Amino acid sequence: MIWIETLINGLLLGGLYALFGLGLSLIFGVMKIANIAHGEMAIGGAFLAIATANFIGLPLVLTVPIILLMAWGFGFALQMAVINRVLGSDPMPPLLMTFGLSIVVQNLLVEMFGADNRSLDIGALGTASIQIGNTSLGVFPLLMFAIALALFGALHWSLHHTRWGRNLRATSDDPEIVGMMGIDRRRVFAMVMGLSAALAALSGMMLAMRGSITPFSGGERLLIAFEVIVIGGLGSIWGSLIGGLVLGIVHVIGLRLDPASGPLYGHLLLLVILLAKPEGLAGKARSR
Amino acid sequence: MLEVEGLDAFYGDFQALFDIGFTQKSGETLALIGANGAGKSSLLHSICGLTSETGTIRLNGAEIGKLPPKVRAELGVSLSPEGRRMFSSLTVRENLQIGANTGRPGPWSLDRVTELFPILEEFANRPASLLSGGQQQMVAIGRALMANPDLLLLDEVSLGLAPVVAEEVMAALASIRGESQMMTILVEQDVSRAIAASDCFVCLLEGRVVLDGVSEGADLGAIGHAYFGEDDA
Numbered sequence A: 001m002i003w004i005e006t007l008i009n010g011l012l013l014g015g016l017y018a019l020f021g022l023g024l025s026l027i028f029g030v031m032k033i034a035n036i037a038h039g040e041m042a043i044g045g046a047f048l049a050i051a052t053a054n055f056i057g058l059p060l061v062l063t064v065p066i067i068l069l070m071a072w073g074f075g076f077a078l079q080m081a082v083i084n085r086v087l088g089s090d091p092m093p094p095l096l097m098t099f100g101l102s103i104v105v106q107n108l109l110v111e112m113f114g115a116d117n118r119s120l121d122i123g124a125l126g127t128a129s130i131q132i133g134n135t136s137l138g139v140f141p142l143l144m145f146a147i148a149l150a151l152f153g154a155l156h157w158s159l160h161h162t163r164w165g166r167n168l169r170a171t172s173d174d175p176e177i178v179g180m181m182g183i184d185r186r187r188v189f190a191m192v193m194g195l196s197a198a199l200a201a202l203s204g205m206m207l208a209m210r211g212s213i214t215p216f217s218g219g220e221r222l223l224i225a226f227e228v229i230v231i232g233g234l235g236s237i238w239g240s241l242i243g244g245l246v247l248g249i250v251h252v253i254g255l256r257l258d259p260a261s262g263p264l265y266g267h268l269l270l271l272v273i274l275l276a277k278p279e280g281l282a283g284k285a286r287s288r
Numbered sequence B: 001m002l003e004v005e006g007l008d009a010f011y012g013d014f015q016a017l018f019d020i021g022f023t024q025k026s027g028e029t030l031a032l033i034g035a036n037g038a039g040k041s042s043l044l045h046s047i048c049g050l051t052s053e054t055g056t057i058r059l060n061g062a063e064i065g066k067l068p069p070k071v072r073a074e075l076g077v078s079l080s081p082e083g084r085r086m087f088s089s090l091t092v093r094e095n096l097q098i099g100a101n102t103g104r105p106g107p108w109s110l111d112r113v114t115e116l117f118p119i120l121e122e123f124a125n126r127p128a129s130l131l132s133g134g135q136q137q138m139v140a141i142g143r144a145l146m147a148n149p150d151l152l153l154l155d156e157v158s159l160g161l162a163p164v165v166a167e168e169v170m171a172a173l174a175s176i177r178g179e180s181q182m183m184t185i186l187v188e189q190d191v192s193r194a195i196a197a198s199d200c201f202v203c204l205l206e207g208r209v210v211l212d213g214v215s216e217g218a219d220l221g222a223i224g225h226a227y228f229g230e231d232d233a
């Protein structure tokens, strides 16, 4: 029984991991660049939420959408003002740019909040649980998981059934020529960066709701996001979901077998995947 | 009406076009001919704003030479690019639909394009990358037509098409010439076919215009000399 519970807890944690990966994967899929500041965007969003909820005292139901909007605006503006200028055939400038951003954000957070552990208080929801047979499941992890699944579903639907999604996929396929289809690729990139930043902030806030964070938590989140998309497979949003779920299960089982292991088994899994199936679990081998 | 004056085009430090100039009247088809590497695709790209170019390009009186590709497309420039450039994660239908993004009114619609290329109806829901080369070429032409362009740029569209289909495409293009003021620039490897299908022609050599004129009764010998850069003096 304890194993079923462990497995389910792994899945639920995996939903959060998948969200971390999804934002990074979108950026990579459309712009072919890695956003090194992804973890700091998540943690920065969470700290802003902590400031808004704990210090100003705004209720969480208001705080979360406000932070999501702000994150979206930040991502959009960042892309329009900075990253679009350095995008080109060389992946180094955007990489360095986002690396610089991650350091700036981290230092700002330390400056403003100190290095202490902090979390977002969700009250009774944090401890509520439901009993199914002998298994006890937390209501909040279940809720997070449902939100993650709903977001994956919504994104998939809009990629395939809206004009926005069609333009986004076309831009990812061939950014040079989409101008002739009436698409401004810099705007598409900015929308994607905004969406990615909002997803990052959401997963950061969820992380701060289920545990605690410090201004230094970003690096570890970036690593998880990278592992998720490599394990799952680059280039498809379902790769992120599968990668997240598998990584979540492996982390939870690893910690149960070997409480001192930390993220070790996740890293080992990454190595195995890179050796055995480098295109990822859900990835197609690249033919082009 | 398309007026090009003093057009230079660059890829980084490399200059592909030198002082290009020609005019094309509304409703006309212009054949752009020249050897491999002469700059035909570069000229089409610079009309679209896909190279860095300097000079004047006027479409129906409006200067478009400094506008971004998106705005030129909205003003009626449409390209069927060399090598087809399918959006590989889009279905055939989506590839066609995306051509209509600019929302320009006109005779071309999904129905009209599939009437021209019935096979595309059958494969509408397939990823465009799974079609054969010739079928992809039909999608590329259809996608360009969906924009209801004022200026249609066709870069080697008969490449990969069966001769009968190529003839059909030419015939279809000829038939819509009568009913609209659309201009077409046609890049073709087959010089005599290009001349036969056009009202006027421009011959490029190493990035420069070496000969232009009216297609009807054009001197194929002189074109041949210009094409290969032979001095006929």
Ligand SMILES: Nc1ncnc2c1ncn2[C@@H]1O[C@H](COP(=O)(O)OP(=O)(O)OP(=O)(O)O)[C@@H](O)[C@H]1O
Pocket (backbone or CB within 6 Å): B011, B014, B016, B034, B035, B036, B037, B038, B039, B040, B041, B042, B043, B082
């Ligand atoms: N993206 C590019 N970057 C750098 N140089 C280029 C690029 N595209 C074309 N060129 C160069 O510009 C010149 C003209 O090329 P272009 O493609 O316009 O020729 P073309 O007349 O279309 O030839 P073809 O009949 O082979 O298609 C060539 O010397 C080519 O090497």
Ligand SMILES: [Mg+2]
Pocket (backbone or CB within 6 Å): B040, B041, B042, B082, B155
């Ligand atoms: Mg060419």
